[in-house]
Amino acid sequence: xxxxxxxxxxxxxxxxxxxxxxxxxxxxxxxxxxxxxxxxxxxxxxxxxxxxxxxxxxxxxxxxxxxxxxxxxxxxxxxxxxxxxxxxxxxxxxxxxxxxxxxxxxxxxxxxxxxxxxxxxxxxxxxxxxxxxxxxxxxxxxxxxxxxxxxxxxxxxxxxxxxxxxxxxxxxxxxxxxxxxxxxxxxxxxxxxxxxxxxxxxxxxxxxxxxxxxxxxxxxxxxxxxxxxxxxxxxxxxxxxxxxxxxxxxxxxxxxxxxxxxxxx
Amino acid sequence: xxxxxxxxxxxxxxxxxxxxxxxxxxxxxxxxxxxxxxxxxxxxxxxxxxxxxxxxxxxxxxxxxxxxxxxxxxxxxxxxxxxxxxxxxxxxxxxxxxxxxxxxxxxxxxxxxxxxxxxxxxxxxxxxxxxxxxxxxxxxxxxxxxxxxxxxxxxxxxxxxxxxxxxxxxxxxxxxxxxxxxxxxxxxxxxxxxxxxxxxxxxxxxxxxxxxxxxxxxxxxxxxxxxxxxxxxxxxxxxxxxxxxxxxxxxxxxxxxxxxxxxxx
Numbered sequence: 128x129x130x131x132x133x134x135x136x137x138x139x140x141x142x143x144x145x146x147x148x149x150x151x152x153x154x155x156x157x158x159x160x161x162x163x164x165x166x167x168x169x170x171x172x173x174x175x176x177x178x179x180x181x182x183x184x185x186x187x188x189x190x191x192x193x194x195x196x197x198x199x200x201x202x203x204x205x206x207x208x209x210x211x212x213x214x215x216x217x218x219x220x221x222x223x224x225x226x227x228x229x230x231x232x233x234x235x236x237x238x239x240x241x242x243x244x245x246x247x248x249x250x251x252x253x254x255x256x257x258x259x260x261x262x263x264x265x266x267x268x269x270x271x272x273x274x275x276x277x278x279x280x281x282x283x284x285x286x287x288x289x290x291x292x293x294x295x296x297x298x299x300x301x302x303x304x305x306x307x308x309x310x311x312x313x314x315x316x317x318x319x320x321x322x323x324x325x326x327x328x329x330x331x332x333x334x335x336x337x338x339x340x341x342x343x344x345x346x347x348x349x350x351x352x353x354x355x356x357x358x359x360x361x362x363x364x365x366x367x368x369x370x371x372x373x374x375x376x377x378x379x380x381x382x383x384x385x386x387x388x389x390x391x392x
Numbered sequence: 393x394x395x396x397x398x399x400x401x402x403x404x405x406x407x408x409x410x411x412x413x414x415x416x417x418x419x420x421x422x423x424x425x426x427x428x429x430x431x432x433x434x435x436x437x438x439x440x441x442x443x444x445x446x447x448x449x450x451x452x453x454x455x456x457x458x459x460x461x462x463x464x465x466x467x468x469x470x471x472x473x474x475x476x477x478x479x480x481x482x483x484x485x486x487x488x489x490x491x492x493x494x495x496x497x498x499x500x501x502x503x504x505x506x507x508x509x510x511x512x513x514x515x516x517x518x519x520x521x522x523x524x525x526x527x528x529x530x531x532x533x534x535x536x537x538x539x540x541x542x543x544x545x546x547x548x549x550x551x552x553x554x555x556x557x558x559x560x561x562x563x564x565x566x567x568x569x570x571x572x573x574x575x576x577x578x579x580x581x582x583x584x585x586x587x588x589x590x591x592x593x594x595x596x597x598x599x600x601x602x603x604x605x606x607x608x609x610x611x612x613x614x615x616x617x618x619x620x621x622x623x624x625x626x627x628x629x630x631x632x633x634x635x636x637x638x639x640x641x642x643x644x645x646x647x648x649x650x651x652x653x654x655x656x657x
Contacts, residue, residue: 227610229564262527264564265608266591271564299494299529299536326531330595343530345492 128153128180129366129383133376135160139172141377145384149361151178151318152210154203162209169210176212177361178291178318179203182254185239186220186232186269193235196220200243208250214317215247216255216291221266232269237279244287255317256280257291262332273297273306280315289315292353293365295322295336298344304352311356319353320363321346321391334367339386346391362391393418393445394631394648398641400425404437406642410649414626416443416583417475419468427474434475441477442626443556443583444468447519450504451485451497451534458500461485465508473515479582480512481520481556486531497534502544509552520582521545522556527597538562538571545580554580557618558630560587560601563609569617576621584618585628586611586656599632604651611656627656 133141135156142150150169157165157179169176182203187193207215219236222229240254247254256276259268270276273290280288290310297303310316323342329335339346350362364383371379393416398406400421407415415434422430422444434441447468452458472480484501487494505519512519521541524533535541538555545553555575562568575581588609590602604611615627629648636644 222608227608227613229566233566260526261564262525262593262597265589269564275566299526299534301494301498301540324530327596328527328593331592332527332597343487343492348492 129364129371130376130380131156132372132374133380135165135168137376139168139174141380142174143172144377145381147380147384148173149175149177151180151320151363151365152176152212153180154206157206157210162206166210175361176210177363178214178216178255179207179210179212180216180365181218181257182215182243183217183268184220185217185236186223188223188226188235193239197239197242200239201246204243204247204250204252207247207252213251214253214255216257216318218257218259219268219270221264221269229264229269233275233279236270237282240279240283240288244283248284248287253286253317254288255291256288257293258296260296262328272300273303273310277306277310277315280310281313285314289317291318291320292316292349293320293322294344294346294349295320295324298324298349307352307356311353311358316353316356316358316360318360318363319350319358320365321349321387322364322366329369334369334372336366336368338366338368338371339364339383340390350391362387394629394636395641395645396421397637397639398645400430400433402641404433404439406645407439408437409642410646412645412649413438414440414442416445416585416628416630417441417477418445419471422471422475427471431475440626441475442628443479443481443520444472444475444477445481445630446483446522447480447508448482448533449485450482450501451488453488453491453500458504462504462507465504466511469508469512469515469517472517478516479518479520481522481583483522483524484533484535486529486534494529494534498540498544501535502547505544505548505553509548513549513552518551518582519553520556521553522558523561525561527593537565538568538575542571542575542580545575546578550579554582556583556585557581557614558585558587559609559611559614560585560589563589563614572617572621576618576623581618581621581623581625583625583628584615584623585630586614586652587629587631594634599634599637601631601633603631603633603636604629604648605655615656627652
């Protein structure tokens, strides 16, 4: 998503040129290209797919919507398995229309995971609940903190359900370092993502994630927490940013690699 | 602030017409009108000033900026005393330029409160730390949760420092109900404010607070928490909303009173 202006072949090519060997993918471009074809493209380029984004949106009350969401998540798990990644990131979903019941929505996520977790594990895929910043609580994700994500994840085996640790969503939370330790001790840090916090936030607050180093977040501090918690997996940089998307994708990828080296390596 | 299009005399008049007997004021219009004159105006209208907004911005590292901030807060305390309110709401401040140290910023707030708390208490004014939604953590307020606010407030006597409970800032937080109980047990709920959560958020995320009943927050649920915690004080409605400000102020005030009756009374 950081360089969504690149097609998948352009992305693979740019990664190869830069020496980037791991890549996190999103479902939409993979589906457009064809899942099998995308898997082959990445394999042939020597790229490992770190995660697939995203499953989730599991908070519907309506039975038909709920069945559709489960079906879509089964498909996402299959796609992850085809791509050869062991991790499907979940954006859990917001409040249904006219509902004000956060607790109920969180329980419906857990209910869905009881179905999806075993299905995923059978295919070698782990589900990674991503707590999203509280500013998304009503419309995208009722799971707003690592504490909440782990409270749900711990109802299931770690090889079924863990968490996504993304600096953008948790950097403000003084309880997050302890929760990272909790997650790491149980083998539940399924991926670690970086984005920086910059203001002013844009309208809708979706596409204002800052380039590494441009904002308020101390990347090395958070990397230190996940490493101290035993995490040795890849580190993803996931930026949604209109200004970055408007630039040349290869240039943004190169800049991102430089920023990573400067602020997180 | 909900009806900032009204002058203070218009506000006093509209409150009298509607039978509203309590009003929370902001410093800027009070200063423009004159603090003594505003106090008299409210008194003559039979209005009690519930709180004054706002002190705070106590996170500066630079000694000159820091001294200026303390001076401004001393002035705010004096203004609160003159208006006859017992509560000054604090918006604590964001990260200083180029700093990524949230913990240090929070400690500087506590350092400042050690100076301001006794000064306020001597004048019959309590300081009310307002945790602001985490989306303001970098640029307005590094205190993002009731837990953090209470961790700071509890270093001081309750008659010096307590908290502001505002639904807009804490509605997403499943730990907030327990923290309201913690605050109430210690006599530290110094004010209770309502605003609703609506999306999409506007650019800058400052002026998108929803009218009561328009959004995702169950007002009665939160009122129930503060009442169960022993709070018997006034309930303020504080909306920053461009659409509401563009309308006739008396009409908005009447609508707000109706919404309050419908969703919170």
